[in-house]
Amino acid sequence: MRWLTPVALLLASLGLAGCGGGGGGGGGGDPTVSTTAIDGAVSKGPVVGAEVRLYLAGEDGGPSGDPVAGPFTTGPDGTWDDEIPEELPRPLVVIATGGSYTDEATGDTVVLGSRSLRSYLPADADTVAVTPLTELLVRVTQEQIADNPDTTIENALDTAKNTLTQVLAISFDPLTTKPLDINNAGDGDRDQRAYTAILAGLSVLANNLAPTADPFEVMQALIEDMSDGTLDGQKAGAPVPVGESEDPLPTTTTTSDLLNAINTAIVEADDSSAFDDVAVSEDGEGNLVISPRYTLGGTVSGLLGSGLVLQEGDLELPIESSGSFTFSGFFDAVASYSVTVLTQPTSPMQTCLVTDGDGTITGDVTNIGVTCETDTFTVGGTVSGLDAEESLILQNNDTDSLQVTNNGGFVFDTPVQDQAPYNVTILTQPESGQICGVINGIGNIDAAAVDDVVVSCDLITVSMDVINGSLSSQGSQVTDGTLVLLIQPEPGYVLVEGSVGVSGEGCSGELDGNLYTVTLGSEACTVTADFEEAPLGSAFWGTFNWGEANWQ
Structure with missing residues (x-):
């Protein structure tokens, strides 16, 4: 086998980082050694009280020599963090031993004792997960190195990931994604939730297959089964024993069983809606596909009216104001989408146009634009x-x-x-x-x-009493088809109550004190008014040219 890191660096790292618990150092270390912060999680659900140690990788893909960092003890959520020498060559072998976890299927506490799970801390990574899936990767990596002595550990690990993908088509890296607690998964991201659902589903499947056996031993057997790229109760055609018992896994086990187990784990979680952004399905070849589901949205600008409704398939989304929007629910990866305007806004009437409304889901969609302009x-x-x-x-x-x-x-x-x-x-x-x-x-x-x-522009005449009173324009501009007339009786005369009126097609008037507002119609308007001297007076009528109102 050939290595990608110099032996000299390996030896220097051993000398610099040989240390006790928590990443602390023994005597003789160089105090100027640069360190890097790392963190991790041990999960089948969260393993509490496990001791985590890091080793240089040997030629067989397993640990070599004494630990170069650790032990680090996991907390109540199965996580840990500390610092390690920056110069340590990667990948490092990570081994978590002991601790306990709550079985997702039964709620029972499973004590690991001296049993372990393994993983790798890859190059350029500062986070590492230790789970049954990473144990599978380590096993297959070592098998690949044993079968192909000239390969590198990196190439063997890539082959191991491909083997895992044949059973579980996942979109996240199981080595660097930290799982969550199945009953407290809302605070993580969708990759973490997908990982969590798989681990919980393995517990449910283990309990379904062997409810009286040690759940961790059944779990290990399932990992051994899947390490050949197929979930069928066999490893390369041979039965897979459960622990030290003579009872093997049922050879009728399939990915459909795991699919149902994962869905059961999700449904029985305290907050099953937290997993709405995780899709679990089978492809046409019987392989299990675990993929994230994504949101669909964008931004509305220029909206002034009300009643705007966007549509995508059967989903309708009312929009009340400008700003960001997101359709309800989640969309499967590689699904196509087409966002349109179902209902245009009114009051004021506007026309809203969608840009970037069609595409294929490859991640959260946030670039759909809806621009509204008033009609x-x-x-x-x-x-x-x-x-x-x-x-x-x-x-x-x-x-x-x-x-x-x-x-x-x-x-x-x-x-x-x-x-x-x-x-x-x-x-x-x-x-x-x-x-x-x-x-x-x-x-x-x-x-x-x-x-x-x-x-x-027609001349319109107004009749008025020219002896005992007058009607005169109060403005030089006809405003919106109206003209205000001032009614002025001569001294000693009064307006006869109810005598002011107007005639002509569409003409109307309104008296307010001594002001009479005439609304013009479609033909000449004639305004009349009677004045009298108490007790009686005579009225003589003349003609006034409406044009004298000096319209403009």
């Missing part, structure tokens, strides 16, 4: 009564100007956003002195184009 609508109407060869300039919201040269329809060039105000006025009257006014010129866009603004 716009035109403002226009009709002009009537404009003399030939005359023109006027209309304006909307004091900015958008439009020259009109003939009667008929008109539309401003600049549309207005939904719910936004519009205010049509006359910027410039015809040069001839003709007076035009605006009706229905003020309002707010309401999800539709405005086409009922009326610009009237």
Whole structure:
């Protein structure tokens, strides 16, 4: 076998790091040795009180010589942390001995005594897990080295991982991912939860196969079974004994049994919903696939209206405001997705467009963009009564100007956003002195184009009492089709109650004290009022030209 690290470095590391518990050093060590922090977990669930030691890897892939670090004792959650010399050549063999754990299937405490689990601390890693799966990797690595003396430990380990993948198609590294407690898995990540579910499932399967046997011995037998790449109760065609007993694993054992056991462990966990981001399934060839499930979301911008609903398949997601969004649930890896807008927002009406809404799940999706813009609508109407060869300039919201040269329809060039105000006025009257006014010129866009603004240039007459009172314009501008008239009786005269009125198609009026507001219609409006001298008085009527109101 050939090594990738120099013997000199190996010997130097031994001299520098030969130490007692907790990574402490014996005498003679160089106090300037650089160290690196490492941490780990021993799990089948969490193993409490195990002693962890690190060794240089020998030519056979197992431990060589005395420990170079440790022992480190695991805490209540099965974890430990300390420092080791930075120069130690990797991978290091990690052996956890003793301690106890709670069997996930039965709830019983399993005492390991002098029994051990092994693992490797790879190059550039600062975290190591010690579990039945890492024990499988060590076993297969040593078998590969024994069968191929010229291989490297790294290549043999890669082969071991491929063997494990034939049984459990996983997306995480079992050497460097720390499992969790099956009943407290919500604080970890999805890889940790997937790992935890597998270990708990192995316990359930062990209990199903041999409920009266030592659960750890059955576990070890299952690992031996899987070390040939198949879960079938055999190792390379030979029965797999359980511990020192003569009873082997049933040869009817399959990956379907492990699949059901993992799902059972998840369902029976204190918080089974914590495992919603873990997918457990079988592929078409009978292999077990353990893969993470991912979230789907993105960001909404520009949303002002209400009622926006996004859709992905059968999922509908109402959106109330701009910001990030995430669909409920989780999505399987390599699944395709297509996010669309099911319902556009209203009040104001907006059009929202989706970008990056289609793809394939390879991780949490966060880049879907939904950009909303408020819909716009035109403002226009009709002009009537404009003399030939005359023109006027209309304006909307004091900015958008439009020259009109003939009667008929008109539309401003600049549309207005939904719910936004519009205010049509006359910027410039015809040069001839003709007076035009605006009706229905003020309002707010309401999800539709405005086409009922009326610009009237017809002369309209108003009747009034010219002897005993008067009606006079209170402004030079007809505002939104209205004009305010001041009612003034002559000295000694009073307005006859109820005598003020207006006639004409669409014309109306409202009296407030001595002010009478006339709303213009589609033809000439005639306003009348009677004045009397107490007890009686005569009224004489004349005519007042509406154009004297000086519309603009």
